[in-house]
Amino acid sequence: MGEVTAAGDGPAYRASDWTLEALLSAKGDQRISIVIPAKNEEATVGEVAARIIADLGGLVDEVVVIDSDSTDATAEVARSAGAKVFSAREIRADLGSVPGKGEALWKSQFVTTGDVLVFVDADLIDWGTHFVTGLLGPLLTRDEVRLVKAIYDRPMIDATGREEESGGRVTELVARPWLALHRPELAGLVQPLSGEWAIRRSTFASFEVPVGYGVEIAAVLDTADRFGVDAIAQVDLGLRTHRHHRHDTLGLMAVQVLAAAERRRAAAPGGGSQDASVTLRQYARGPEGFEPRVSEVGVGERPAGVTVGMPAHAERGTRAESR
Numbered sequence: 001m002g003e004v005t006a007a008g009d010g011p012a013y014r015a016s017d018w019t020l021e022a023l024l025s026a027k028g029d030q031r032i033s034i035v036i037p038a039k040n041e042e043a044t045v046g047e048v049a050a051r052i053i054a055d056l057g058g059l060v061d062e063v064v065v066i067d068s069d070s071t072d073a074t075a076e077v078a079r080s081a082g083a084k085v086f087s088a089r090e091i092r093a094d095l096g097s098v099p100g101k102g103e104a105l106w107k108s109q110f111v112t113t114g115d116v117l118v119f120v121d122a123d124l125i126d127w128g129t130h131f132v133t134g135l136l137g138p139l140l141t142r143d144e145v146r147l148v149k150a151i152y153d154r155p156m157i158d159a160t161g162r163e164e165e166s167g168g169r170v171t172e173l174v175a176r177p178w179l180a181l182h183r184p185e186l187a188g189l190v191q192p193l194s195g196e197w198a199i200r201r202s203t204f205a206s207f208e209v210p211v212g213y214g215v216e217i218a219a220v221l222d223t224a225d226r227f228g229v230d231a232i233a234q235v236d237l238g239l240r241t242h243r244h245h246r247h248d249t250l251g252l253m254a255v256q257v258l259a260a261a262e263r264r265r266a267a268a269p270g271g272g273s274q275d276a277s278v279t280l281r282q283y284a285r286g287p288e289g290f291e292p293r294v295s296e297v298g299v300g301e302r303p304a305g306v307t308v309g310m311p312a313h314a315e316r317g318t319r320a321e322s323r
């Protein structure tokens with residue numbers, strides 16, 4: 001097993017570094033929750049949840065799908081697959097609701113029971129349950145590790161099945177350049193935006209959480225700032241394919257990633273209120289020439305979960321933050 005830090009000055013871990021038996025014994029009495037945020041993922045969420053339940057039922061204590069304002073059969077499909085399903089909007093309704101993936105992850109804190117949270121996207125196509133065991137390995141076996149990021153090859157497959165150039169466009173054009181400019185000690189992160197990551201509940205509950213796609217870059221920066229770069233481990237999981245966005249929706253994602261990163265560079269505008277937004281203008285040629293499309297992109301943040309009250313069943317993991 002290689003020594004690895006986020007700076008990438010050593011080989012990443014590999015999922016095969018741990019057997020299921022080794023993880024079961026390292027787990028002890030800790031509880032493990034898998035959290036799958038899902039917005040209109042009826043085509044894939046059932047398979048993602050069912051495979052984890054079938055392969056890892058002995059290791060994982062619960063598989064929770066957070067339905068993020070889906071208008072399709074995501075919730076029904078996930079429930080039939082055996083997952084516990086919650087609507088993000090209905091969790092802690094006293095705290096209101098805003099759209100976004102980060103919101104779904106933040107809300108998951110109030111309904112999960114795990115000391116360790118493993119986030120897995122719902123739109124995975126090529127993947128395996130070694131994603132989960134790989135992400136758990138460093139967290140269960142090394143006390144200093146707080147956050148584990150998945151790294152993988154991520155080819156971009158077009159509608160005909162042909163492999164385009166590699167994916168991760170926001171990663172390559174936004175996140176990596178920003179890290180190179182402002183946080184070079186984190187430049188060794190192979191996939192700073194990977195949607196599969198594991199974190200101690202106590203750590204996550206102490207973070208402010210961007211409501212949108214800024215949630216990953218924020219967790220990386222906050223972990224490094226609070227606990228040091230060595231608190232982040234990377235695990236090579238091989239190959240991942242997923243559904244791709246068009247360029248215009250990736251532009252919105254890029255705004256959210258940048259807003260979260262900039263907020264952590266300086267007290268920049270944008271964060272703070274859960275409803276904060278930035279106006280993004282994009283252009284497409286129409287009959288009269290280039291026409292603007294204006295989007296209000298949510299870049300607000302939720303406060304640290306511990307400040308708004310954790311449910312009793314989660315208190316053990318949250319108190320452990322002093323670890």
Ligand SMILES: O=c1ccn([C@@H]2O[C@H](COP(=O)(O)OP(=O)(O)O[C@H]3O[C@H](CO)[C@@H](O)[C@H](O)[C@H]3O)[C@@H](O)[C@H]2O)c(=O)[nH]1
Nearest residue numbers: 037038039041068099100101104121122123193195213216
């Ligand atoms: O409002 C939303 C939007 C998305 N999702 C879910 O979040 C996951 C990832 O969303 P997706 O739109 O597929 O993101 P990607 O294009 O895959 O973006 C990558 O980069 C993002 C920015 O870091 C990460 O949040 C993603 O997990 C990562 O896969 C999926 O399960 C979605 O269903 C929600 O739950 N609510």
Ligand SMILES: O=C(O)[C@H](O)COP(=O)(O)O
Nearest residue numbers: 167168169170171193244
């Ligand atoms: O992680 C990213 O950079 C975005 O999800 C975009 O990924 P894609 O270019 O593979 O669609």
